[in-house]
Structures are given as C-alpha cells and as structure tokens.
Amino acid sequence: MFDTILLPTDGSEHARAAAETGIDLAAAHDAAVHVACVADTGPLGDLRLPGDAASAEDAIRGQAQEYVDAIVERADAAGLAVTGTVLDGPPEEALLEYAREIDADLIVMGTRGRGGVHRMALGSVTDHVIRFGDIPVFVANSESQSE
Template identity: 75%
Template sequence: MFDTILVPTDGSAHAEAAAETAIELATHHDAAIHVVCVADTGPLGDLRLPGDAASAEEAMRGRAQEHVDSVVERVESAGLDVTGTVLEGPPEHELLEYVDDVGVDLVVMATRGRGGVQRMALGSVTDHVIRFGDIPVFVANADESA
C-alpha cells in the first residue's frame, strides 16, 4: 500500500515518536523511508541562535543534519531503505514540495498538541501539510511527559 514514507524530524521527542511509528509502518509495508529536516533559514527562522546571520544559518543546517543522521541510523538499524535530506526554507512549503518531487505515499509526522491561542500564534507545520497536501498524513502524538 505504501512504498515511500516521509518522516520529518526536528530532533524533538515528538518527532522521535513519529520516527518510531514510521519505522513500524515501513517494516509492515516493506517501504522506504525518507527522513527530512528543514532548516528554516528565512528571516523568521530560529531567532534564538547567537551570532551573525551566516553563522546562525550554518548552525541551523548543522543541527538539521544531526537530526537527520540520528533518525537515518535508527532506520538503517531496522534494515530498511532510507534517504536523509536537509532542506532549507519554510518547513510547511518545503515538505509539500518534497512530497511532490519524490512521490511520497504517506507522511508520518508529529504534533506537539498545541491548541488555542498558542497554535494560532505559532502556526502548525503538521496542520499545513494536512490541509494543503494531497496524500495521507499519519499524525503521531508523543506522550507530553517525554
């Protein structure tokens, strides 16, 4: 049913739970997994990083690669085919473009369970992918205590 599964990661416990779910689904369906982390290097990206813009962008790309490498290693340990990719730009747009470019059959991603004002103020990459993508999205919700 699914040949290619995309699992976006940001290194969070929620993304780790989604990766585990993706590995289980891929094992069941004998599917390949694509692990993607999007470094949001735009003007509204991670504002918590110190230093000049070039240093901050490089740090974001490096951190994104570490997140991808960590999940890729777990997928390889499960004996599955895996591709790891770091993208740059607005995550919600980059993920949907990747889905189209690669021909992904299923997206397995996390939600942090934000609601109300916090969700409206921060937006939701998961919500965007569900609303504007045209493929199934499996939403994994990690235990809030993790």
C-alpha cells in the same frame, strides 16, 4: 500498500516518536524511508543563535542534519532503504514539495498537540500539511505531548 514514507523531523520528542511509528510502518510494508528536516534559516531562525547570519545558518543546518542523521541511523538499523535530507524554506511548503518530489505514499508526523492561542500565534506545520497536501498523513500524538 506504501512504497515511500516521508518522516519529517524537527528534533523534538514528538518527531522522534512519530519517526519510530513511521519506521515500524515502513518495515511492515517494506517501504523506502525518506527523513527530512527543514532548516529554519528565516529571520526568526537567525535570532536563535549568536553571531552573524552566515554562521547562524551553518549552525541551524548542522543541527538539522544531526536530527536527520539520528533517524536515518535508526531506519538503517531496521534494515530499511533510507535517505536523509535537509530542506530549505517555510517548513510546511518545503515538506509538501519534497513529498511530491519523492512521490511519497504517506507522511508520518508528530504533533505537539498545541491548540488555542499557541496554535493561532505559531501555526502548525502538521495542520498545514494535512489541510493543503494531497498525500495521506499519519499523525502520531501521545498523551505525553501536551505543552
């Protein structure tokens, strides 16, 4: 049923839990796995780390690559065909574009379960992917994911 599954990650516990679900689904369907993290190097991303913008961008990209590598390692250990990549741009748009590029059959994402003011102020990448994508999205949300 699924040939290609996209596992986006931001390094959070929620994303790691969703990746485990995605790896299990991929194993059950003998699907290829693509792991992606969007390096948030926009204006707010640059403020997270000290130093000049170039070194901050390098640090953000390095951290994103570490997040990807951890899930790639897990998928590889499960015997799956796996590819990892770090993307650029607004996360929701970058993920949807990449999903189309790899012809993903399914996106498996985590959610923090934010609502109300948090969601209005911060938005939701998962919500955007669900609402504006044309690819099925499996959302993994556990009771331990409330903030």
